[in-house]
Amino acid sequence: MINNTDAVRLLDSKRNGAVIVPTMNAGNVRMGLPSVSTHDELDFPLSGCMGKASSVGLGLALAHPERKIMVLDGDGSLLMNLGTMVTVSNKAPDNLIHFLFDNGIYAVTGGQPVPGAGQADWKLLAEGAGYAATFSFDNLEDLTTSIDQVLAAKGPVFVHLVVEPEIDNTPVQFRAPARRTVHTAIKKLPEAIGRG
Amino acid sequence: MTVYESVLHPTSIVEELKKNKFTHVVWLPDSETNFMYQLLTNEPDLDLVPVCREGETMAIAAGLWVGGKKPVVLIQNTGIFESGDSIRGLALDVHQPLVMLIGYRGWSRHGLTNDSAARFIEHILHAWGITYFLIETDDDADRISLAAEEADRTQKPVAVLVGSEFGA
Ligand SMILES: Cc1ncc(C[n+]2csc(CCOP(=O)(O)OP(=O)(O)O)c2C)c(N)n1
Numbered sequence: 001m002i003n004n005t006d007a008v009r010l011l012d013s014k015r016n017g018a019v020i021v022p023t024m025n026a027g028n029v030r031m032g033l034p035s036v037s038t039h040d041e042l043d044f045p046l047s048g049c050m051g052k053a054s055s056v057g058l059g060l061a062l063a064h065p066e067r068k069i070m071v072l073d074g075d076g077s078l079l080m081n082l083g084t085m086v087t088v089s090n091k092a093p094d095n096l097i098h099f100l101f102d103n104g105i106y107a108v109t110g111g112q113p114v115p116g117a118g119q120a121d122w123k124l125l126a127e128g129a130g131y132a133a134t135f136s137f138d139n140l141e142d143l144t145t146s147i148d149q150v151l152a153a154k155g156p157v158f159v160h161l162v163v164e165p166e167i168d169n170t171p172v173q174f175r176a177p178a179r180r181t182v183h184t185a186i187k188k189l190p191e192a193i194g195r196g
Numbered sequence: 197m198t199v200y201e202s203v204l205h206p207t208s209i210v211e212e213l214k215k216n217k218f219t220h221v222v223w224l225p226d227s228e229t230n231f232m233y234q235l236l237t238n239e240p241d242l243d244l245v246p247v248c249r250e251g252e253t254m255a256i257a258a259g260l261w262v263g264g265k266k267p268v269v270l271i272q273n274t275g276i277f278e279s280g281d282s283i284r285g286l287a288l289d290v291h292q293p294l295v296m297l298i299g300y301r302g303w304s305r306h307g308l309t310n311d312s313a314a315r316f317i318e319h320i321l322h323a324w325g326i327t328y329f330l331i332e333t334d335d336d337a338d339r340i341s342l343a344a345e346e347a348d349r350t351q352k353p354v355a356v357l358v359g360s361e362f363g364a
Pocket residue numbers: 023024025026048049050073074075076077078103105106107108109114281
């Protein structure tokens with residue numbers, strides 16, 4: 001299993017100008033991208049609209065074909081919008097990389113198992129949907145060794161990551177407020193990336 | 197007696213979309229706007245983004261908008277019922293100036309409609325505070341321009357209900 005923070009740190013270190021759209025645990029202030037991001041002017045944290053990170057990522061990828069867009073999705077979230085995998089494959093933006101943080105649970109709501117946890121085959125689903133390249137990693141070493149190859153693949157790329165089921169037990173009202181929210185991103189991202 | 201031709205031609209809508217410099221049509225087909233499909237697929241200025249479920253449309257549009265493009269959503273009223281959380285979270289909450297063309301299934305100006313898709317849609321739009329326009333004939337098509345202006349002015353989603361009296 002891959003530690004959430006290790007995963008986002010590695011992806012951030014390899015972003016090279018990519019816009020990153022993290023959601024749920026991958027966007028958590030304590031363990032997700034905001035805790036390690038070196039370029040938060042290019043982060044588009046998506047909270048408050050479960051399941052739609054890959055849809056927003058698709059829109060960004062179509063608007064900016066010259067720039068890599070990395071989506072960091074949750075498994076419960078992707079299950080809620082499974083058709084997105086076919087929508088993405090159909091438009092086939094070669095600059096979109098869809099990472100799935102598969103922890104088998106709905107961590108944000110307390111850790112209830114998602115339907116099909118440990119049973120649904122995410123790499124196979126992505127292949128079946130038509131992603132141009134698909135990968136699956138369950139340990140940091142393999143992910144670290146292969147990340148350059150993953151990022152060099154022609155998209156849309158799907159990357160299944162088996163991550164630790166970490167639950168943030170701090171009640172929402174006591175959590176550190178996010179420095180960058182979806183609202184900041186909407187206001188500031190256009191000037192950071194220009195018009196597509 | 198003058199006979200007025202009261203139909204809506206797909207070219208009137210597509211011309212409006214081009215006039216307003218929309219770049220992408222994010223859509224899921226419906227019988228009310230089916231007549232536009234052929235035209236849209238042949239239109240080089242408008243990139244068609246087909247989705248599997250309508251809730252994707254506002255989210256894809258949000259990404260396009262932040263990326264500097266000008267998307268329009270084209271779905272059926274039933275699709276609006278499917279899309280509640282996206283309209284809330286990625287259109288209203290983030291002030292997306294999004295024009296949504298909505299096929300008005302069940303709409304009739306000739307009496308009662310039995311279609312709940314028609315009976316609920318205006319109430320839902322009212323509940324969200326979403327301004328809407330109705331177009332039924334070519335003469336109404338420029339309401340798409342009004343909708344685009346209203347969306348820009350208010351930085352909010354605006355709906356255009358497409359009534360179902362179409363020409364070929
Ligand atoms: C439409 C909708 N249904 C339910 C919720 C409640 N909810 C918030 S976060 C969450 C769990 C997200 O799970 P997952 O995508 O697997 O990410 P994780 O929390 O495991 O990182 C749920 C069910 C919601 N926000 N929106």
